[in-house]
Amino acid sequence: MSPSTPATLTSAAPVGDVMIEARGVEKWYPNGFHALRGCDLTVNRGEVVVIMGPSGSGKSTFIRTFNALEDFQKGSITVDGITLSDDLRHIDAIRREVGMVFQQFNLFPHLSVLDNLCLAPVLVRKRPKAEVQEQARGLLKRVGIAEQADKYPGQLSGGQQQRVAIARALCMEPRILLFDEPTSSLDPEMVREVLEVMQNLAADDITMVVVTHEVKFARQVAHRVVLMAEGEVVEVAEPEQFFTNPSQERSRRFLDQIL
Amino acid sequence: MKPLLRRLRHDLFATPVDGLISVVLLAVIAAVATSFLHWATSQARWAVIQANSTLFAVGRYPIEQQWRLWLLTALLAAATGISWGMLRSHPRSDRGGILWPRNDRIAVGLLVALSLLLPWLLGLSPAVQLRWVAITAVLVLLRWLAGRFGPQLPAALKRLLPLGLPLLYLMGMVLIAGGLGLVAVSPSEWGGLLLTLLESSFAILLCFPLGLLLALGRRSDLPLLRWGSVLYIEFIRGAPLITLLFLGQNMLGFLLPGGLAPERVWRAAWVLTLFAAAYLAEAVRSGLAAVPRGQLEAARSLGMSMPQAFSTVVLPQALRVALPSMVGQFISLLQDTTLLSLIGLMELLGTARTVMANPAFLGHNAEVYFTLAVLFWCCCAALGLGSRALERRLDPATIARSG
Numbered sequence: 001m002s003p004s005t006p007a008t009l010t011s012a013a014p015v016g017d018v019m020i021e022a023r024g025v026e027k028w029y030p031n032g033f034h035a036l037r038g039c040d041l042t043v044n045r046g047e048v049v050v051i052m053g054p055s056g057s058g059k060s061t062f063i064r065t066f067n068a069l070e071d072f073q074k075g076s077i078t079v080d081g082i083t084l085s086d087d088l089r090h091i092d093a094i095r096r097e098v099g100m101v102f103q104q105f106n107l108f109p110h111l112s113v114l115d116n117l118c119l120a121p122v123l124v125r126k127r128p129k130a131e132v133q134e135q136a137r138g139l140l141k142r143v144g145i146a147e148q149a150d151k152y153p154g155q156l157s158g159g160q161q162q163r164v165a166i167a168r169a170l171c172m173e174p175r176i177l178l179f180d181e182p183t184s185s186l187d188p189e190m191v192r193e194v195l196e197v198m199q200n201l202a203a204d205d206i207t208m209v210v211v212t213h214e215v216k217f218a219r220q221v222a223h224r225v226v227l228m229a230e231g232e233v234v235e236v237a238e239p240e241q242f243f244t245n246p247s248q249e250r251s252r253r254f255l256d257q258i259l
Numbered sequence: 260m261k262p263l264l265r266r267l268r269h270d271l272f273a274t275p276v277d278g279l280i281s282v283v284l285l286a287v288i289a290a291v292a293t294s295f296l297h298w299a300t301s302q303a304r305w306a307v308i309q310a311n312s313t314l315f316a317v318g319r320y321p322i323e324q325q326w327r328l329w330l331l332t333a334l335l336a337a338a339t340g341i342s343w344g345m346l347r348s349h350p351r352s353d354r355g356g357i358l359w360p361r362n363d364r365i366a367v368g369l370l371v372a373l374s375l376l377l378p379w380l381l382g383l384s385p386a387v388q389l390r391w392v393a394i395t396a397v398l399v400l401l402r403w404l405a406g407r408f409g410p411q412l413p414a415a416l417k418r419l420l421p422l423g424l425p426l427l428y429l430m431g432m433v434l435i436a437g438g439l440g441l442v443a444v445s446p447s448e449w450g451g452l453l454l455t456l457l458e459s460s461f462a463i464l465l466c467f468p469l470g471l472l473l474a475l476g477r478r479s480d481l482p483l484l485r486w487g488s489v490l491y492i493e494f495i496r497g498a499p500l501i502t503l504l505f506l507g508q509n510m511l512g513f514l515l516p517g518g519l520a521p522e523r524v525w526r527a528a529w530v531l532t533l534f535a536a537a538y539l540a541e542a543v544r545s546g547l548a549a550v551p552r553g554q555l556e557a558a559r560s561l562g563m564s565m566p567q568a569f570s571t572v573v574l575p576q577a578l579r580v581a582l583p584s585m586v587g588q589f590i591s592l593l594q595d596t597t598l599l600s601l602i603g604l605m606e607l608l609g610t611a612r613t614v615m616a617n618p619a620f621l622g623h624n625a626e627v628y629f630t631l632a633v634l635f636w637c638c639c640a641a642l643g644l645g646s647r648a649l650e651r652r653l654d655p656a657t658i659a660r661s662g
Binding site: 067069092095096098099100102104106107108109110119120123124125165168169172 | 551553554556557558559560561562563564567571572575576579653
């Protein structure tokens, strides 16, 4: 995909099926810290939503509730029509449809790059190994590291590792991809290669929720930007409006600090 | 010769202080070595070992059934040769592709020398000497065959090959104890090195799954399971093995209805197993703690179930980290088997004590203890070597270099 102007992208914001619907989500950590205070968010099919906010504002915690890596005490979350509950079958069903990319990559260091990609599809989706391997090689090519398939994660640079992690999530053919600060632990010169891969993905049909501090990415790729602070969703707006004329005082203060 | 001299000078005599330390240490080493050699060659009476070598090896195992143990030894040699060769030919091995790396040539040389020298030194009959040579030949031959032709075997067969090891263990049990048409040999007749290896291998093999379950139980979300595991581990770790052994001899008889209580040898083996499991659980726990939380989260976020995530992602990494301390546990377990002599079992130390009590060999304790120490050292060294080789093979860096 060639870098398009923000205007064309944002105007293409899809409306229609709701992929993620969070209503009044409240979470307390065991130590009593009130991490999420009644968060609401709706994400539509094919939409790219960027969540920003100061550290400790609960944005990572919030997206981690979408695939039940974090539990919550009040409110409801529905992902692709499945309501998150204590029912383990629901959780597994949701996790199969929701991929996640972590700040620390979390690649499996004891497996080759190719095996990192193939492990879950073979185990969970019970697909034939040869077929998955072919798909995995295709995905590695797509993220630009086809020649690294037989290496081990420890031999790759941070940017390459994060691209493997994205390919690994894609190999499960998820409908939704969650990114938890995917570029925050990368050296500056490697941030771009990862953002480019994400930008290419955004052009496809996949639904993405991205926690990031990358303003440029949010401006160019996001359909909507969410600002979180102190465990609350402060503002949800289209990027142009959010970055030029935010409606909330809290957003303005945040933008003053980062721009 | 010259570079060697120069290196010696550089390593040992680089500065006056270094030189002084080297001279003193060399003098001490020389003094100890000469007095030991003097003792070993002129004062020690090795007849006590020669006359009792069979007793040390297998205890009072009936002579007419000893062919079973020879067969077992030959099978073990064959299995060793095959595994050794297959490991070396493995494409991921750090020495992959070289049929006879230098260390292997040295090892084979040592083995052949030992198989020729030891039986002769022990004054065994020519027929028995020949048997040891034949067994060594089997090992070396299969090492060569497996290293040369192993890689060409069909993949399916190669995957099945490791299953031979548990099968071999069961076969060994039958050969030793009898059954399946073989005359039964009561455990009270097993002894010496045979009993030591049997007890320790039984405990090592069974304490591993038990310890793994305990370690997982200790991390479980189910309170009952967690507290049960903690209680068990802490209780066992707080009690000396010898008290547990006595307790096992006395209590298992009360707990189980008459006839069901296992024979004393097996009772001891179970106590050893249950004891070692608690320590192993702690070793595994430290390995589990070393695996970052993100690994489990990544596996779970890919839709893997808890058992899938543990068996394919968390445990392989945890066990690799825990391997050195686990092998440390196995080595101390092997040495702890000497405590069995205190509850009247005729393992190596028990056998040694009966030999030393024999009036014919009075006053030759040093020879016996020295032999025992060497035997134990050999077993522990083998365990240590195996563990280091395994560690290297499982190290992602090594795999990457050769892969």
